[in-house]
Amino acid sequence: MPWLVMAALLGLALLSAALTWAARVYALRRQLLDQPGERRSHSVATPRGGGIAIVISLLVAAAVAACVWPDAAVSLAVASLGLALVAGIGWWDDHRPLPAMRRLLVHFLAAALLAGLVKMHGGSWLLSLLVLFFTASLINIWNFMDGINGIASSQAVIVALGFAMVLPWPYSLVAIVLGLACLGFLPFNFPQARIFMGDVGSGALGYAVAVVLAVAAVHTDINWILLLLPLSAFLVDAGFTLLARMLSGQRWMEPHTQHVYQRAVQAGASHPQVTGMYFVLGLFSITVFNICTNLQPRWEAAVAVAWFAALTLLWLLLRNGLRHR
Template sequence: MPVAWMIGLPAVLAIAVALTWGARHYALRRNLMDQPGERRSHGVATPRGGGIAIVVTLLLAAAVAALAWPAARATLGVFSLGLALVAGIGWWDDHRPLPAIRRLLVHMVAATLLGALVWQASGSLVHAVLAVLFTTSLVNIWNFMDGINGIATSQAILAGLAFAMVMPLPFALAGVVLALACLGFLPFNFPRARIFMGDVGSGALGYAIAALVCLASVVTEINWLLLLVPLSAFLVDAGFTLLSRMLSGQRWMEAHTQHLYQRAIKSGASHTLVTALYFVFGLFSITVFNACSDLQPRWEAAVAGTWMIFATGLWLLLRNGLRN
């Protein structure tokens, strides 16, 4: 490993830790607190907005990468702008709640920037449109799923490592940096939450992971369906919960506690246990992903479809059990 990496990667972790510590003290001074409530899964007032540490760490890493690889400056600049837009609207919402449609419009603008990068790299307009839709969805999915201690951060760590393992250097560093930035935040949020990520962090994490998926789709030959497998825990829980709310005529954009992980908490399980179970499922997901990433595209698609069917069946079984 080059000396620069041996210095730079631990620095990413240290910066994330220091910035999270600073974000917590800022939130306490500004009384930026998440209060307990019927639609919340925590029982005590807790500072929020700690995800800004992950965002700033990623932006600093992108700036360093732009210096190291001048040819990638434009791409890194566009990604950084999109990340800043998603984080910025989340930061605003953490301080002064905004209408959902306003946040969604900003998410779509940021997703369009990422889609433009995919179009430029792949030459496929269809690929670019799919990237826009996927990115907009993942930004909101990560926000929906950030409801208990450690769950969103630990899943992001797994995703970062999963994509780092299948991409060539230097692209793999993007996944490693994301994992380290999240790891620096995690001790402040798990097992006991001393600060929450807030919308500034959860939405930005969704954007960063979407960028990793898009990057992997253009620098590897892996079927795009298989690229979804490391994210399957969140895609299945958020996707089918949203679908069930829409089919039942509920206001699906409102905050709620109907996700599988929230039902488990309401049934008496601890945050630590539920996050650990999602982490174990995530480990199985990235193992399947890594083991099958060298197959022919049609077999990768078959594996992905089979895994998603399995994940959906497990979700239905557990959800029905918690309902009863």
């Protein structure tokens, strides 16, 4: 990798860190604070909105990439517009809470933009529909899972690392840039949280992860089910918790503390311990992912199904065990 590219990538991480510091100053000045409560996992009022640093860093990287690769400018602009839409509605919600349906409409609009890009770049209608579904889902999953210090950004780093190793150059830069933007934010949020990501960051981060997933779906031959492995820790915890809430008649969009990671904190584990456990699980998932990417498609799918079945069993065991503590 040329030294100029390495320097630019280091600069991106530093930019993210500087913007996070600035976001904290802004949040303190505006009294933009998350207060402790029954449905929260922190005990002191903490500034929020630091995820805007990740968003701006990604938009700057996209602008630079458009200058370096003019043929990709339109695609980068469309993806950036989707990111800005999700971040914008999240920023608004951080300052003045919005109805859930209004947020979801914006999320689906952004997801439709990304699905359209997939179709434009040769993806099938089925793949485009899958991208639409998973993009809208990931925006909300990252929001649901952003409940303890460092968990949302560290899992995005795991996803970025997993895909950076399988994507061809220069598409791997999409994953690398995401990981570095998160690394710039992470020291302000882990192990002690000096600022939270906020909806502006968590939703946008889910969208950015979806962009990396979509790029991998279009530019690799990896079975789409196997492509979900780097995201599996969040998909299983968020997906099955959501399903359990729906089946029990609860309002799934309301804040709650029923995810396994939240129950672990309630049971006495510290934020760093739980985030660390999810990080280790993520490392296992991307290891399995990278080992299996050269298998025949049917075996890639079989491995993925087996992995998700194992994680589902683990989720059930942990959920039931933590319920009785």
